[in-house]
Structures are given as structure tokens and as C-alpha cells.
Amino acid sequence: MRIRRNDFGVLEPPALGAWKPSMTVTVVIPAHGGQEKLDLTLAALSNQTYPAHLLDVIVVDDGSPVPLRAGQVSRAEVIRVRESWGRAAAVQAGADAATGEVVLVLDADMVPYPEHVEAQMRWHHLASYLVVLGWIDFTDPPALPSPAEVAAGVADLFPMSPHRHDWAEEIIAKHDGLRSAPSSLVSRVHVGATASYPTWLLRACGGMDTALKLAEDTELGYRLTQAGAVFVPDPEARAWHVGVPTAMRSFAELKRYNDPFVADRVPYRRYLRTDRGRQWLVPYVEAVVPAGGYEDTRATVDGLLASSLPDVRVTVEGPWESLTDSRRAPLSDPLLDLRLLRAQFAHDPRVRLAPASETMAPFRLLCPPGWMPGPQTVEGLVGHLEATDGGALCIALDETPEGVVSARLDRTAAVSRASLLIQPDERFDDVLDEVFGVEWVDGAAFGFSRRPRLYPPRRRPVPEHERLARQREKELERLRERAAALRAEVAQLRREAAKGRRDTARWKEKAENWRREAVRLAREQDRTVLDRAVRRVRNLTFPGR
Structure with a gap:
């Protein structure tokens, strides 16, 4: 059944x-x-x-x-x-x-x-x-x-x-x-x-x-x-x-004792794994990357290790047993890329150089080399799978003449169930879809991208807190420049306003002078006209005088 x-x-x-x-x-x-x-x-x-x-x-x-x-x-x-x-x-x-x-x-x-x-x-x-x-x-x-x-x-x-x-x-x-x-x-x-x-x-x-x-x-x-x-x-x-029972008589003491042991072994208890940067006995996500070219594989592993989910463990699959210390030409070694990957990750406790094995992590992510997950990618994929309680997400990355290039996130419980029930004549994903569900999603929508042409970057990677500090400083500088420009504009407007007030007063004064002159001229003209009229009357009245 x-x-x-x-x-x-x-x-x-x-x-x-x-x-x-x-x-x-x-x-x-x-x-x-x-x-x-x-x-x-x-x-x-x-x-x-x-x-x-x-x-x-x-x-x-x-x-x-x-x-x-x-x-x-x-x-x-x-x-x-x-x-x-x-x-x-x-x-x-x-x-x-x-x-x-x-x-x-x-x-x-x-x-x-x-x-x-x-x-x-x-x-x-x-x-x-x-x-x-x-x-x-x-x-x-x-x-x-x-x-x-x-x-x-x-x-x-x-x-x-x-x-x-x-x-x-x-x-x-x-x-x-x-x-x-x-x-x-x-x-x-x-x-x-x-x-x-x-x-x-x-x-x-x-x-x-x-x-x-x-x-x-x-x-x-x-x-x-x-x-x-x-x-x-x-x-x-x-x-x-x-x-x-003890759990009812001494709940607080029991919880205090149990929490560290449960946190280390049960990734589902997310509230017990709030410490940033910690690693645990059982990771939340086991990521598997096949060893390919050095730059491609490193870019993918680097992206996984930079995930916003701290408890991610990465397994790089490859023929590691073939790496020996026999004499070789270092730069033309046919296993050079594999050797460089071992040198890059051998001492990182978050990375295993081994064949992929059964995992007790609740999720396993299979990712091809050369594709970089963004900081929120793994957390977003897991959140989506948890929201639907699905069995697997098939993540489309690219389409080539050979077929679709994809990553895949599996729920361990679902894969185990399907493995118990599958019959010899059945496809695994058909059984998995029947007992939990399989869904296709777009990788770009979850933050997957191709690695940059030049990788690794030649600049020193900027830590997140430093990047944010620089971003804040740039924003403050932009605001300071804007404030200075606004102050200069206000000062110019004040100068123009003061000049306008002076011009207004001057023109008022000129207008008043013009009015006075007009009154004066009008009065003089009136007197001249009056004098002429008086003389005319006199001449008419007293001719010859």
C-alpha cells in the first residue's frame, strides 16, 4: 500500500x-x-x-x-x-x-x-x-x-x-x-x-x-x-x-539539558539553530557537486558556502583516490583541476571530498558545476519545498541541444519512501511524485546564475558588513552633497530676493520723483497758461496798454 x-x-x-x-x-x-x-x-x-x-x-x-x-x-x-x-x-x-x-x-x-x-x-x-x-x-x-x-x-x-x-x-x-x-x-x-x-x-x-x-x-x-x-x-x-514523568515534573531543566543535543542532531528544530556561522553534526542541507573544471566547481561550491542558510554541508564528488604524489609535470598534470580542487577545499570542514553517500540531512541539493546559487537561493528552494511539503524540486538552469541542464533538491524522507516502494518496471520520479510530489521550477527565479567569465574574482572579497558600511557611507556622502547644493541654491535665492527688494525700493523712489516732477511740470504749465490768458484779457480790455 x-x-x-x-x-x-x-x-x-x-x-x-x-x-x-x-x-x-x-x-x-x-x-x-x-x-x-x-x-x-x-x-x-x-x-x-x-x-x-x-x-x-x-x-x-x-x-x-x-x-x-x-x-x-x-x-x-x-x-x-x-x-x-x-x-x-x-x-x-x-x-x-x-x-x-x-x-x-x-x-x-x-x-x-x-x-x-x-x-x-x-x-x-x-x-x-x-x-x-x-x-x-x-x-x-x-x-x-x-x-x-x-x-x-x-x-x-x-x-x-x-x-x-x-x-x-x-x-x-x-x-x-x-x-x-x-x-x-x-x-x-x-x-x-x-x-x-x-x-x-x-x-x-x-x-x-x-x-x-x-x-x-x-x-x-x-x-x-x-x-x-x-x-x-x-x-x-x-x-x-x-x-x-520527568518531562512534566522538571520541564525547564529537561529542556535546558536536551536542547544542545537535539540542536546538533535534529535540523528540523530551526529555533535551536539561530547562531550564525555554526556548524552541526547533521546539516540542514547536504549539497552535492560533481567535480568538473576548477573554476566551475569552485564557483558553485563558493556560492553554496555563502548561503544565507548556515548549516549547509557540501560534498564534492570525484575520483580523489586517483590523486597520488608520484612525479609529474605540475602545470600539465592531466588531473590538475582535481588537484587544485583538493588544495582549495581539503581543509574546509564544511566541504567533503568523497563520493556522495546516504545522508541524514532532511534535504539534498544536487548542483552541476559552473552554476552559482545566490545568497538566498538554497533557503528559498528549501522554503518552497517545505511550503508544499513536496518530494523534489527539479530546477531548470539552461536548455541545450543535449537537453535541459538542471539542479535538483530532494527531500530525504520522500526519496527513502519511494525507494522502499518502487517496483522494477517503474521510474523513480513517478513513484516519488505519487508519494510526495515532484515539481519543476525556474532556476533564475531562485537566484541561480552562470559563474563569471573571470573566476575567482581578483579583488579581495568585501565582507557583508563592510559592503553595507560602504554603501551607507556612499549614501551619506550623496545626501551631504545634495544638502550642500540645496544650501547654495537657497543662498542664491536669498541674494536674488535681496537684490529684488533693493530694485523695488529704487524703482519706487524713481516713480515718486517722476510723480513729483510731473506735478511740478503740471503746475508750471498751468501757471504759464494762466499768465497767457490774463494777458489776452488785458489786451482786449485795455488795448494799447
């Missing part, structure tokens, strides 16, 4: 008690002390509805001061951790010894309902790559019941505690029972107190990280995702958790 992303709704599990199981299961119980609670766990396992001949139990004693015993449960044994300590080491020891087709891990303070194992196992009969999660009810009883009481039934045996895995149940409810949860979120609800795994899948992904003493379930859930697993929470696979 092919499941798209985490949508296990295509599966139809049988009703409890209405089917016939056939797969074997080994229940692994890691324990350190606590024989009294362990006896209750074993008593509950003795009363499971799953066929007893298909079920066996391994109790892993993680260095208890008083050796643990398995009690009267049939097909149960106790083994001890020999080479390490801690819950991860105990679970791994049990998984190594398991003979069942499925490994069901159950903590030693868990008391499962009679249908617990059956509810989980019915899913494993439907698909071979499921991780099934039990449902936990918390109880903190004033006194523990006897194993006989537990064997008789547990449904109403314990008082319900107000404590719950609220955060996990909220994620499950918000995403349709986890069926619509994005790939980067789906494994976050993996709480190993009760969970079952196909034995082959648990071993194929590397099992438990025994170096971890806490947060081992978080880290395992991440790797199971990358291996192609589908996570199925089943509310009918109920179990009591006896006592309040």
Missing part, C-alpha cells in the same frame, strides 16, 4: 477482535530498578488479546542495583546492558536481541490495556513502514494495585491524573489525526514510552543513539522520518503511565 506523505487514511485497520494476526512481536521493556511497577507492566502483558504464541517479552535491566526478574509471564526473559547505560542503550540491547517482526517498546512504568498490543499490531499487518504510537493516560495512584488485579483488567483500576501530553494531542488533533501533518512536524509526537516499529526499519535507520541519555526518542523519530516511515497514533492502543 502506498501512502502519500503521512496520510495513512488510505489504510483500513480491522476492528479489535475481528481479525486474525500473523506477525510476531517482541515487547522490549527498558528498566532501571522499579520492580514493583515492572510487575504491573508484565501482569498487563500477560492478559493481552494479541495471540500469546506471537508475542514475546524482553526486559532489559539497565544496571539495576537489585537484578530485575520477569515474574511468571510466559515467553519473557531478562537481559542486562553490558557495554553502556541509559534508556537508549537498554532499548538498543533489547532490539538487538528481538526475534519478532515488530519491536514494541514499552516503558517499565506503563500498564497497557488488554488490547494495547493488538491495536498497534493491526496497523503493521497493513504496511511495512509504519511507526505506531500508543495513547497514554496518566495516573498517580496513592497505592499500587497488585499484579493479580492488573491481570484481571486495568480500564477502571487507576484514577485519571489531570496531566496529559497536551502538546502532542494538540498536534495530532490539529492535523487530522496526524494524517495532514507536514514532514518536518510529524515525528515530533514520537514519544517512546509506547511505540512499535518494524524490526527491519528500526535496524535500517541505525537504531537508538546510545550516546544520548535523554531526548533519544526525539532523535530516533527524526531518523525514522528520514528513513521513509509513516507515523500512526492510535487512540485505541491505550496504556496507563504510572506516576508523573
Whole structure:
């Protein structure tokens, strides 16, 4: 059965008690002390509805001061951790010894309902790559019941505690029972107190990280995702958790302890990787560049290392084993470009000179040499793939007579899923598209470009902070020049305005003088006319005088 992303709704599990199981299961119980609670766990396992001949139990004693015993449960044994300590080491020891087709891990303070194992196992009969999660009810009883009481039934045996895995149940409810949860979120609800795994899948992904003493379930859930697993929470696979777990009693202290270990191993926890320039055990993006010409390959690798995503690791593929120190003509060496690449990157911890191998990074970018991603290119591609929860982006860079030159960004979880399901007569990308989706995008739109003709540049590369400082200084200088020009213009306008005022006053004065002269002339003219009139009158009146 092919499941798209985490949508296990295509599966139809049988009703409890209405089917016939056939797969074997080994229940692994890691324990350190606590024989009294362990006896209750074993008593509950003795009363499971799953066929007893298909079920066996391994109790892993993680260095208890008083050796643990398995009690009267049939097909149960106790083994001890020999080479390490801690819950991860105990679970791994049990998984190594398991003979069942499925490994069901159950903590030693868990008391499962009679249908617990059956509810989980019915899913494993439907698909071979499921991780099934039990449902936990918390109880903190004033006194523990006897194993006989537990064997008789547990449904109403314990008082319900107000404590719950609220955060996990909220994620499950918000995403349709986890069926619509994005790939980067789906494994976050993996709480190993009760969970079952196909034995082959648990071993194929590397099992438990025994170096971890806490947060081992978080880290395992991440790797199971990358291996192609589908996570199925089943509310009918109920179990009591006896006592309040450490995560609820000491959350702040537990988070403080776990954060550095989780940050190093789980790239999905982006909020834990905010320190610029840091490198981590598991990168967010594994970039692969085939070794070509020196300038082409260097330009591509340089662009990848300058990405705005700090946790990018680059693998340069090439026949590195062919580089020997035998006598040669250095400048006409047929392997000169390969030798120059090794000299360029051999001591950069972000670059591996090796064949591409399986990666635990959530994304792998395949990029041909000679094409340079811009600073935001990788982050933009990953963001696009995350937004669509797709399986792969095929990135068109150029079209030649030979075909399309392209890069490619793959989601590791999607590639692993398709690899599990592909049949001999199928194309890989067809299967990948069916289970996650494949999309073509334009490389130029995401910032890809050909390398410059002259590479590497002969000028000293300017650090980003220095480039920004220079840009700001140029802008300030431009503003200062503009301000000076405006001040000069204002001064000129003020001078012109002052001259205008002086001219206005002068012309007013001239106008006034002209007015006065006009009045004077008018008066003189008037007197002249009057004198002439008087003389004329006199001559008429007194002729001859």
C-alpha cells in the first residue's frame, strides 16, 4: 500500500477482535530498578488479546542495583546492558536481541490495556513502514494495585491524573489525526514510552543513539522520518503511565539539558539553530557537486558556502583516490583541476571530498558545476519545498541541444519512501511524485546564475558588513552633497530676493520723483497758461496798454 506523505487514511485497520494476526512481536521493556511497577507492566502483558504464541517479552535491566526478574509471564526473559547505560542503550540491547517482526517498546512504568498490543499490531499487518504510537493516560495512584488485579483488567483500576501530553494531542488533533501533518512536524509526537516499529526499519535507520541519555526518542523519530516511515497514533492502543514523568515534573531543566543535543542532531528544530556561522553534526542541507573544471566547481561550491542558510554541508564528488604524489609535470598534470580542487577545499570542514553517500540531512541539493546559487537561493528552494511539503524540486538552469541542464533538491524522507516502494518496471520520479510530489521550477527565479567569465574574482572579497558600511557611507556622502547644493541654491535665492527688494525700493523712489516732477511740470504749465490768458484779457480790455 502506498501512502502519500503521512496520510495513512488510505489504510483500513480491522476492528479489535475481528481479525486474525500473523506477525510476531517482541515487547522490549527498558528498566532501571522499579520492580514493583515492572510487575504491573508484565501482569498487563500477560492478559493481552494479541495471540500469546506471537508475542514475546524482553526486559532489559539497565544496571539495576537489585537484578530485575520477569515474574511468571510466559515467553519473557531478562537481559542486562553490558557495554553502556541509559534508556537508549537498554532499548538498543533489547532490539538487538528481538526475534519478532515488530519491536514494541514499552516503558517499565506503563500498564497497557488488554488490547494495547493488538491495536498497534493491526496497523503493521497493513504496511511495512509504519511507526505506531500508543495513547497514554496518566495516573498517580496513592497505592499500587497488585499484579493479580492488573491481570484481571486495568480500564477502571487507576484514577485519571489531570496531566496529559497536551502538546502532542494538540498536534495530532490539529492535523487530522496526524494524517495532514507536514514532514518536518510529524515525528515530533514520537514519544517512546509506547511505540512499535518494524524490526527491519528500526535496524535500517541505525537504531537508538546510545550516546544520548535523554531526548533519544526525539532523535530516533527524526531518523525514522528520514528513513521513509509513516507515523500512526492510535487512540485505541491505550496504556496507563504510572506516576508523573520527568518531562512534566522538571520541564525547564529537561529542556535546558536536551536542547544542545537535539540542536546538533535534529535540523528540523530551526529555533535551536539561530547562531550564525555554526556548524552541526547533521546539516540542514547536504549539497552535492560533481567535480568538473576548477573554476566551475569552485564557483558553485563558493556560492553554496555563502548561503544565507548556515548549516549547509557540501560534498564534492570525484575520483580523489586517483590523486597520488608520484612525479609529474605540475602545470600539465592531466588531473590538475582535481588537484587544485583538493588544495582549495581539503581543509574546509564544511566541504567533503568523497563520493556522495546516504545522508541524514532532511534535504539534498544536487548542483552541476559552473552554476552559482545566490545568497538566498538554497533557503528559498528549501522554503518552497517545505511550503508544499513536496518530494523534489527539479530546477531548470539552461536548455541545450543535449537537453535541459538542471539542479535538483530532494527531500530525504520522500526519496527513502519511494525507494522502499518502487517496483522494477517503474521510474523513480513517478513513484516519488505519487508519494510526495515532484515539481519543476525556474532556476533564475531562485537566484541561480552562470559563474563569471573571470573566476575567482581578483579583488579581495568585501565582507557583508563592510559592503553595507560602504554603501551607507556612499549614501551619506550623496545626501551631504545634495544638502550642500540645496544650501547654495537657497543662498542664491536669498541674494536674488535681496537684490529684488533693493530694485523695488529704487524703482519706487524713481516713480515718486517722476510723480513729483510731473506735478511740478503740471503746475508750471498751468501757471504759464494762466499768465497767457490774463494777458489776452488785458489786451482786449485795455488795448494799447
